[in-house]
Amino acid sequence: MNYQIAIKRANTVDEVEEYWTNEDYIKLLEKFDYPDAADADPSTLRELLFMAISDFEPRDAAVVVLEYKLSEDLNEGQIQQISNDMFLDKVCEEYPEIGLHSTLFHINQLLFKAYNGTFPNAKATIIECSFAPAEGENENELTKESILKLLNNGLSGSNLIKRLFDSQMTENAPFPEAEDILWDVKTTDKVNYTIKTSEYWLSKDDIIASEFEGVLEIVVDAE
Template identity: 70%
Template sequence: MKYKIEIENIEIVDEIEKYWTNDDYVKLLGKFDYPDGSEADKDSLKDLLFMAISDFEPREAAAIVLEYKLSEQLSDGQIQQISSDMLIDKVCEEYREIGLHSTLFHINQLLFKAYNGKFPNAKATIINCKISPLESETNDLLSKENVLKLFANGLSDSNIINRLFDQAMHFNATFPEAEDILWDLESTDNLNFKITTSEYWLGKEDVLSSEFEGVLEEVKEEV
């Protein structure tokens, strides 16, 4: 089925608002030796956390936040290695497990702001767009995989998704990685969408036009 994709705007940001909650700030304050966070004014929690974090060495602080968010996914050794690597590289773009990129981004940016730039500055991309069927009305809900495949014709050949996942993007092959490449896909009407991902995967310069068409074919399951 053919669809028309209309890009309304693309925003590059260094923080996803509302990812970190007041409860996160209170719990992290406790881990950074500030036990009275629950009694603090809610509007000051973030600033208090940044002050508490700054009393620790950057690598140690990174390990604490990584343990808080990813202790179930990473071993102690992996946490120590990543906490060291984060000071040098954008681990949230380079780590081999794509499924951790989103969380690593949020951790990286919290530390980047707490230390005023000692950590690399990573960016996220937010795309607002309209995706409408051209051939007939449909009630089929578009998934992350569907949306990425529909974007194939509108992205440059140099785009990293096109290069790494050419078969999945341009042919009727399964694309399980799409679930992790797109961090969030929001829509209330299955027509207007808000897409959140890493600038590493999809930047402004990757989108060739504000309007283009895409085709969804029935995916052939691998045997």
Template identity: 60%
Template sequence: MNYKIEIKRVDTVDELEGYWSNDDLIQLLEKFNYPDGATADKSSLFELLQMAISDYEPSEAAEIALAHKLSEELNEGQIQQIAHNMLIDKVCEEYPEIPLQGRLYHVNQLLFKAYNGTFPNAKASVVYFSMTAEEADAAKILTRENVLKLLNTGLSDRNLIKRLFDDQMTQNIPFPEAEGIIWELITEDNVNYTLVTSENWINREDFTDFQFESELEEIAEEA
């Protein structure tokens, strides 16, 4: 099926609002030895957490925050290693387990702001675009995999996704990594979309065209 695609805007941000719930913040405040978070003004929770975090050594704070978000996927030794590496590198861009990169980004930025730059500043991209099927009666709901394959035509060959996953982007084969590469995919009408990912995966300079056409083939199911 053919689609007409328009890239409307690409924003680069160092924080994605709404990721940390009030429950997250209250739990983290307790872990950072501030037990009164549950009774504090909800609008002040994030500021209180940043102050509480700054009372700890950076590597220790990183371990606490990482354990809160990733203890089900990572063991204690892995968390300690990541906490150490986060002070030196943008681990959220380099970590080999792609599905964890989004959560690592949010932890990194929480720590970056709490310590006023001690941690590297990672960036995210928010891409606003439309994908319109040329067939008037088309009603396909696009997945993250579909969206990346359709964006391929407008992306430069320098783009990291194209360089690492050329076969998945250009051939009629599954692309499971797309679920981790795209952190959020939002649409209310299945035409206009907002995509959130790491600046490392997609940034404004990656687009060679902002209006283009692309074809999406149905992936053949194995017999």
């Protein structure tokens, strides 16, 4: 199926504000020994957390936040290693399990802001775009895999996704990594989408066209 793709807006951000909830702040405040966090004014929770975190050494704080978010995915040794590596490198871009990149980004940036730059500063990309089929209407919401394949013609040849996953982007081949490369995809009408991902995978500079065409091959299961 042929599509007309339009990139309406692409922004680089150093945090996704809606990621951390007040419930997260309250639970983290408790872990950082702040009493009665649940009784605090919700508008002050983030500031209170930063104050509480500042009483801890950065590595110790990193362990606390990593354990809070990733204790089911990482063992104690891995958490200790990441808490050390976070000072030297952007672990949220380099960790071998890309399924953890999104959570590691949010953890890194919370600590980056709490410690005023002690941790490396990572970036995310938020893209607002549309995918309009040449004929008819979208019956189903596009998958992350389909979105990446359709974006291919509008991306620079130096883009990391295109370089690492050339066949998946250009051929009718399975692309399971797309689920982790794109952190979040939202649409209300199956045409206009908001996409969040790491600047590491897809930066504003990677987008070389604001309007272009794409072809999405539909796989038909053999009976």
